[in-house]
Amino acid sequence: MICTKIFLSLGLVAPILAQSNYTFPDGFDLNQVESTTKSGWCRGQLNNCPPVCGGSAKVNRCDSETLEFTCTCSNGTEARVEDYQGTIPFYVCEANYEQCISHSSTQDGDDKCIAGKEECGSKNASAPTTTSSSPTSSTTLSSETSSSPNGDQSGNDATATDSSDSSTPTDGAMSLMQNCGLAGFATVVVAAFTLL
Template identity: 30%
Template sequence: MVSFRLTLLALASAVAVSADYYIDPESVPLSSRMAWCNDQRSSCPTICLQTTTGPPEVNTCDAETLTYGCVCSDGKQPNISEYTLTLPYYVCTEWGNQCVKDCGSNNVCASDCREQHPCGAQNPVRANTTVTSTTATSSATATASNEVFDGLADGSENGNRNAAGALRFGDSYGLAVVAGGLFAGFAMLL
């Protein structure tokens, strides 16, 4: 038998996506809405790992009505709109697409659709950040576990151990390596 608390949580969490970004579900192909819901259901457990362990109490998404529910095992509802690959993010993005389309050839209007209504996190909070000190280098290194971030960080908080550091190295020395290789190749021809 389903508990009253779980039923109440499911009903409370099956919220429509933010009223600021309402779109008619029928304006998006069902296959796209189903993909959005698959991403939403996949994202909820990962997002919940930011603050708790265990599977979510509620993890639902209805592609027909564009409603979802995500309640973590500690009973809290994370702010899903702060993440990509979630239903609110997709609805916000589609709202922007429809807004731009409705603007026609008015570039100012189209620009305002995106700039005045950004989607996803503007200033993401690192929920599980811990600081440890390393005695060999006598510096504090920030480490995090189970983070949900995308894109490249600047590397300063992770001791330049991420892809951004490699890209900066490539920017700095890539041209010199290519030029040196070309010079060596032409030198062998002579």
Template identity: 30%
Template sequence: MVNFRTTVLALAAAVTVSADYWIDPDTIPLFTRKAWCNDQRSTCPTICRQTSVGQPLINDCDAETLTYGCLCSDDKQPNMTEYTLTLPYHVCTAWGTKCVKDCGSNNLCSAACREEHPCGAQSPTRVNETKTATTSAAEETSTPTDGIADGFGDGTQNSNSRPGSGAGALALGNAYGLAVVATGLFAGLMLL
């Protein structure tokens, strides 16, 4: 017979992992749960470094019950559901896999399992983001001419127009690539 204390402890453990997703730990192989806990213990200090200095006050994970604790040195507890490679992330993905399996051949149900229940970093809080307080209208509409170009453009303008952009080289390659290949083939045939 299950007693009240055991039931309360089991519910508390489920709430500790994630308020939205719960899986029976016994349905996941122990070696997998241990790997999840290793990820959790590795991720906690990285997340804590965003707001505090030093090692977390609490950084623990129990593979048997799938519960964890992460308390930063500034006494803040990060929302681990906003990150990947955390225990809540792994539990969420396992929940999604079980949901898809329970749907059987119903594709709409399977799609809803993943689309309506995304796991991990959807829009995490950016703690260390630096923002400029004021920006002139001319600065907002100008095309950058200095700095680092990633070569992919920003999606709002023709990326070939960005000085220093690698996209210009790609466009040149597209335009003249066939001519270079044809010339190489012709030269190769002439040598035969």
């Protein structure tokens, strides 16, 4: 019973710990970005994470409301997506430039905005690489539950999975790890041993 509580606790904490370390630039107002635009940005982030990782991402998530994302490569390292076009940091950088210019009233202010834009990612994630990839990657686009003006609640979750044609004996375990995390996997392992 104690093990189950520990695993459940880990399951609640792990997604929080897995979030990216990216923070919005000073002055950026997320509320000025349309929800359809944010969804498009998340699609771009999800599409560009695997190539940034050399072809395969272990964890690839993006929340289309908050723009919080996770891009963890198959070797367990966080991808440095800030350097690449078509990622959340790139889109935010571009939008921050537009917001900055619209609020600027002096040449010095414009120069600061332009200097900020020069920090936007410039690498192409789909450029050819020589890194090999593993057969499975998973991406998840999610939207927090929100209330509409008439009080209805709605939530959107979209998941896309790309797998190669050949399966391996670890595909089931990897799928469980990707969808449920370490806590879910550990719970299944403990349950299997108790049945023996």
